[in-house]
Amino acid sequence: MTDVRRRTVLAAAGGTAIAGKAATIARAQGPPGPADGTGKPPPPPPPGPHEARVQALLGRMTVEEKLGQLQQLAWTGDTGPGGGQTAQAEKAARAGRLGSVLNIYGAKTTNTLQRMAVEKSRLGIPLIFGLDVIHGLWTTFPIPLAQAASFDPAVAERDAEVSAKEARSNGVHWAFSPMMDVTHEPRWGRIAEGNGEDPYLTAVFAAAKTRGYQGDDLRAKDRVAACAKHLVAYGGAEGGRDYNTVDVSEARLRNLYLGPFRAAVDAGVATVMASFNTVSGVPAHGNRHVLTSILKEEWSYDGFVVSDYNGVQEMTVHGYAADRADAGRLALNAGVDMEMASTTIAEYGKRLLRNGQITTARLDDAVARILRLKFRLGLFAHPYADEDAAVTGPTKATRATAREAAARTMVLLTNEKSTLPLDTSTGAIAVVGPFGDSTDLRGSWAGPWVKAFRPVTVLDGVKHAAPRAHVTHAKGVDAAGKDTGGIRKAVAVARAADVAIVVVGEGSTLSGEASVRSDISLPGQQEKLIAAIADSGTPFVVVLLSGRPLTMGGWLHSAAAVLEAWHPGIEGGNAIADVLFGTVNPGGKLPVTFPRAVGQIPIYYNHENTGRPYDPANHYTSKYLDLANGPQFPFGHGLSYTTFDIGAPRLSVSRIRAEALRKGDTIEVAVSVRNTGRRAGDEVVQLYLRDPVASIVQPVRRLCGFRRVGLGTGKSTTVRFRLGAEDLGFWTHDPDGELLVQKGEIQFYAGNSSLAKAERTLTIT
Numbered sequence: 001m002t003d004v005r006r007r008t009v010l011a012a013a014g015g016t017a018i019a020g021k022a023a024t025i026a027r028a029q030g031p032p033g034p035a036d037g038t039g040k041p042p043p044p045p046p047p048g049p050h051e052a053r054v055q056a057l058l059g060r061m062t063v064e065e066k067l068g069q070l071q072q073l074a075w076t077g078d079t080g081p082g083g084g085q086t087a088q089a090e091k092a093a094r095a096g097r098l099g100s101v102l103n104i105y106g107a108k109t110t111n112t113l114q115r116m117a118v119e120k121s122r123l124g125i126p127l128i129f130g131l132d133v134i135h136g137l138w139t140t141f142p143i144p145l146a147q148a149a150s151f152d153p154a155v156a157e158r159d160a161e162v163s164a165k166e167a168r169s170n171g172v173h174w175a176f177s178p179m180m181d182v183t184h185e186p187r188w189g190r191i192a193e194g195n196g197e198d199p200y201l202t203a204v205f206a207a208a209k210t211r212g213y214q215g216d217d218l219r220a221k222d223r224v225a226a227c228a229k230h231l232v233a234y235g236g237a238e239g240g241r242d243y244n245t246v247d248v249s250e251a252r253l254r255n256l257y258l259g260p261f262r263a264a265v266d267a268g269v270a271t272v273m274a275s276f277n278t279v280s281g282v283p284a285h286g287n288r289h290v291l292t293s294i295l296k297e298e299w300s301y302d303g304f305v306v307s308d309y310n311g312v313q314e315m316t317v318h319g320y321a322a323d324r325a326d327a328g329r330l331a332l333n334a335g336v337d338m339e340m341a342s343t344t345i346a347e348y349g350k351r352l353l354r355n356g357q358i359t360t361a362r363l364d365d366a367v368a369r370i371l372r373l374k375f376r377l378g379l380f381a382h383p384y385a386d387e388d389a390a391v392t393g394p395t396k397a398t399r400a401t402a403r404e405a406a407a408r409t410m411v412l413l414t415n416e417k418s419t420l421p422l423d424t425s426t427g428a429i430a431v432v433g434p435f436g437d438s439t440d441l442r443g444s445w446a447g448p449w450v451k452a453f454r455p456v457t458v459l460d461g462v463k464h465a466a467p468r469a470h471v472t473h474a475k476g477v478d479a480a481g482k483d484t485g486g487i488r489k490a491v492a493v494a495r496a497a498d499v500a501i502v503v504v505g506e507g508s509t510l511s512g513e514a515s516v517r518s519d520i521s522l523p524g525q526q527e528k529l530i531a532a533i534a535d536s537g538t539p540f541v542v543v544l545l546s547g548r549p550l551t552m553g554g555w556l557h558s559a560a561a562v563l564e565a566w567h568p569g570i571e572g573g574n575a576i577a578d579v580l581f582g583t584v585n586p587g588g589k590l591p592v593t594f595p596r597a598v599g600q601i602p603i604y605y606n607h608e609n610t611g612r613p614y615d616p617a618n619h620y621t622s623k624y625l626d627l628a629n630g631p632q633f634p635f636g637h638g639l640s641y642t643t644f645d646i647g648a649p650r651l652s653v654s655r656i657r658a659e660a661l662r663k664g665d666t667i668e669v670a671v672s673v674r675n676t677g678r679r680a681g682d683e684v685v686q687l688y689l690r691d692p693v694a695s696i697v698q699p700v701r702r703l704c705g706f707r708r709v710g711l712g713t714g715k716s717t718t719v720r721f722r723l724g725a726e727d728l729g730f731w732t733h734d735p736d737g738e739l740l741v742q743k744g745e746i747q748f749y750a751g752n753s754s755l756a757k758a759e760r761t762l763t764i765t
């Protein structure tokens, strides 16, 4: 906060005009730095098992070697501007002036470069290799948004385990994942990479994925270091436009965005990545309040912070750093430990030290954090990947895991007259639509490396699932574009069938980084295709593939059933067929609200009440004149082929003292659930709470517990949630982090979506 505070004080001291002058004087005298405390390193973590070696090594390093450890270069320019830095990386590795390389994989390739660092440089410090392994390396799992829809953290953990094994055996020590940017913006393409709109759900998944990547011992041949990203509030980008401004109060920062990072830190996440956006006027890369005061001091985080791609240098474009040297100074002093792609700290560090604008103490702190991870990963003892043991593709077992995971992520949005599941003995089935036989199922973060492995298409999956059926296919229209010429054939194919499966959606390049849409309906002529199939008279179901919530319009109710299948990964077609034919009873739930129209965005379930919530009987209430109130589908929604009865929450106590909660006391909330239908299936028991009167207005409800349970027909069980101060209280605007547990009532709701009705009240005294 010091940087921010300093600026505030200047403004306050002299009014607007003088503040401008004061700022000019400050820059002319040399930009602020250690003198105002910003260069002070956070307190060192308690000594770990490698500390003596870290300090001994640090003692032998020159300033250039130390600055080199802070540098990460890009082997290829695949994921950012500026192109690859291959030759520069090789030179720096030999000179012992490089800490890490990204966008590199392959046992042989990484070993060749590692040899330059280990065998040619003066101190032989190994490099750490990082890659965006977000939802699989070879074995592509469903996108993270889909994984969240499983409401089953084991799905994320499995993905991370499989990914870690494939990555580590290919020389990759570090996955830039999990991404935990909570967002209210379906236009934002990166919604695909996160876990949706809820901080609690995201926190649970962040911890699970961290555990899956890292295991108990980072030296293991099948584990990698994880990276919690992007710190922070990146999902709050104005208008959903990527990289855009975020202005956020301290309370919202803590209540909405920071929780998942805290959960990842508590789960031992090895690294954290800064975000591209500004946080209330200060770029995250220069934001000492976030990177040091909260992360490293308040949370005692002992890992390191990596910048995002060129993020340090881009502070000059933001209008925060005067030049590249200034950017390096601001980043290091704020708490960035390693610079990705841009080279400001390595280039100007010596000069900044000489001028007293950064301190040796802070530099050493950053280097020590990086060396510690290299020791934890066992890189000094085993710097090389075993080239004979490299996993070179998906296996039968990993495909089976990906298929099971994908089937668990699917959300049955509608199912009129129980049209689904389909009968495998159906005589003729038409698979129509641009994604019916498409291999574009992998999702936005399946890197160029996976092109060799063809995903199972929906058509393949349907043929496997219903081997005796006559299965036909027509594309109808392209995934985008204006041509409607193929619709006639698609209608003919549908007419000749007993049922049509219409597979529509958006291609995977329409979500992900820098892939923002202003219109989130089905692209191209796909709605026209659906309308034509509806007119054909053949019963049809819609399978939606998407990296975000889509707006649906009139076609929604023309379909007998709609299944949201997201971007389901390499086994997508089989997993979709598993659900369509009922081998798997769908149990996924929406991790994000589906709006009726773009004009409603932001729309999210955990909003605050206005003083005039919508009331159809009263004109002067909060609403849109031209749209029905509320979402198309609420957060937590998802149907099953069976039915469940969820009881009211039962509290272990009806009253508890705030003081007791503050001291660590907890309450138990029990919820019973029974399968009342005719099939075995999964239900997600969801527990929400509301604090109806608080000193800072609270959301109308927020998720505080969930459990996915599988129940046979007629069977029941009770799920139990333990809740303490952090669940029942809320964070205030206090920059030093104040959690308030206030006296009064807390209402609990249990059910199978955010519309949960069954209610009980706890009184805090």
Ligand code: BGC
Pocket: 079, 080, 102, 132, 176, 229, 308, 309, 513
């Ligand atoms: C993204 C990060 C990613 C990095 C490295 C950036 O553009 O924002 O999420 O890890 O590139 O590829």
